[in-house]
Amino acid sequence: MSPCSVTEPPHAAVELAMDLIRCPSVAPVDGGAQLYLRERFSKNGFDVHPVDVDGIMNTWARIGDHGPLVVFAVHSDVVPSGDVGDWTNPPFDPCVRDGMLFGRGAADMKGPLSAAVVAVERFLACQNRTLPVRIGFLVAGDEEPVQNHGTQDLIRFLKSRGESLDYCIVTEPTSVSVFGDTVKVGRRGSINGFLSVQGKQGHAAYPEFARNPVHQSMRILHAMTERLWDEGDSNFPPAGFQITNMHSGTGAANVIPARLEVQFNVRHGPGLTLEQVDGKVRELLDMAGLQYKLECVSDALPFRVKQGQLTQICIESIEEVVGMQPQLSTGGGTSDARFVAPHCRELVEFGLVGDTSHHVDERVAVDELVQLTEVYQGMLSRISIAGEG
Numbered sequence: 001m002s003p004c005s006v007t008e009p010p011h012a013a014v015e016l017a018m019d020l021i022r023c024p025s026v027a028p029v030d031g032g033a034q035l036y037l038r039e040r041f042s043k044n045g046f047d048v049h050p051v052d053v054d055g056i057m058n059t060w061a062r063i064g065d066h067g068p069l070v071v072f073a074v075h076s077d078v079v080p081s082g083d084v085g086d087w088t089n090p091p092f093d094p095c096v097r098d099g100m101l102f103g104r105g106a107a108d109m110k111g112p113l114s115a116a117v118v119a120v121e122r123f124l125a126c127q128n129r130t131l132p133v134r135i136g137f138l139v140a141g142d143e144e145p146v147q148n149h150g151t152q153d154l155i156r157f158l159k160s161r162g163e164s165l166d167y168c169i170v171t172e173p174t175s176v177s178v179f180g181d182t183v184k185v186g187r188r189g190s191i192n193g194f195l196s197v198q199g200k201q202g203h204a205a206y207p208e209f210a211r212n213p214v215h216q217s218m219r220i221l222h223a224m225t226e227r228l229w230d231e232g233d234s235n236f237p238p239a240g241f242q243i244t245n246m247h248s249g250t251g252a253a254n255v256i257p258a259r260l261e262v263q264f265n266v267r268h269g270p271g272l273t274l275e276q277v278d279g280k281v282r283e284l285l286d287m288a289g290l291q292y293k294l295e296c297v298s299d300a301l302p303f304r305v306k307q308g309q310l311t312q313i314c315i316e317s318i319e320e321v322v323g324m325q326p327q328l329s330t331g332g333g334t335s336d337a338r339f340v341a342p343h344c345r346e347l348v349e350f351g352l353v354g355d356t357s358h359h360v361d362e363r364v365a366v367d368e369l370v371q372l373t374e375v376y377q378g379m380l381s382r383i384s385i386a387g388e389g
């Protein structure tokens with residue numbers, strides 16, 4: 001299946017990505033990204049619905065009256081750049097150098113978002129009769145912060161309109177080593193633990209009159225990092241335990257600290273629950289005789305999507321463009337797919353290599369952005385043919 005030839009300027013996805021990167025959309029600030037996209041969708045004939053909640057701008061855009069509803073779930077916000085001086089080029093002043101597009105959001109996800117928009121535009125330009133599918137864009141303005149108002153508010157909006165999704169393509173960066181190697185068909189859950197171990201402050205020269213919470217905790221914390229928390233299964237990799245923050249001490253060299261504060265994060269499949277993690281950590285701390293306070297909180301539940309036609313179409317479209325069969329995975333971090341998956345028939349996540357996402361000098365290969373556009377366009381063509389058949 002070859003995409004029809006259109007007379008668009010080359011690399012329209014790169015041009016769009018550069019325009020979007022120029023909008024410094026670090027949530028809750030939008031920086032003009034949502035308005036830019038709303039205007040573009042309107043120009044393309046979409047019905048555009050702003051879904052602005054608590055100062056966060058989100059957009060639902062839809063075109064077509066017949067056939068399955070295919071939705072791209074994207075986000076317009078990016079993470080902060082950090083120290084601008086660390087960047088080779090300013091993070092919000094994109095540039096193409098040595099075949100790479102540089103800028104904050106190039107990979108996550110203004111590049112892939114642009115690939116999806118241009119794929120849809122090219123697909124629409126190829127239609128010379130009634131559109132065989134309905135196409136939507138869920139554009140969240142608040143995906144990166146922990147408190148998510150974006151996709152969840154958009155889903156609430158769709159439910160209030162009785163709009164149900166057939167297929168959803170989430171454009172997060174899912175490729176691991178090379179473009180096209182991985183499609184996500186679910187995600188692991190995430191549990192955060194907040195631990196405070198109580199000791200007794202004292203003089204470093206007189207440890208017999210103090211109780212050092214760092215010394216008391218070291219062995220047991222090490223055991224937690226080494227432990228096999230859950231073996232995983234055919235759908236999910238083994239659970240991972242990481243200490244993410246640790247603080248103790250007054251700053252003085254001769255004072256035994258009174259307290260040790262530890263934060264940890266557990267990534268897990270359905271075989272491990274919040275209650276199990278909380279219970280096991282308490283058991284280990286009790287066995288070591290520690291005085292402590294512990295709170296464990298789940299911030300994402302694991303999920304696995306139904307695999308059907310959309311997964312197959314995604315695999316075929318990648319094979320056609322990249323010449324490689326992707327593997328199906330639930331590894332890596334969380335994404336907004338977990339909010340959309342319960343409300344659509346089938347969902348996949350596919351995007352670029354994400355190794356520079358959230359990094360200084362975030363970048364993507366221009367060739368891969370062009371290929372991603374072709375994959376998304378191939379998916380739309382296949383869905384419309386399947387819908388007619």
Ligand SMILES: [Zn+2]
Pocket residue numbers: 075108109143172173
């Ligand atoms: Zn993202």
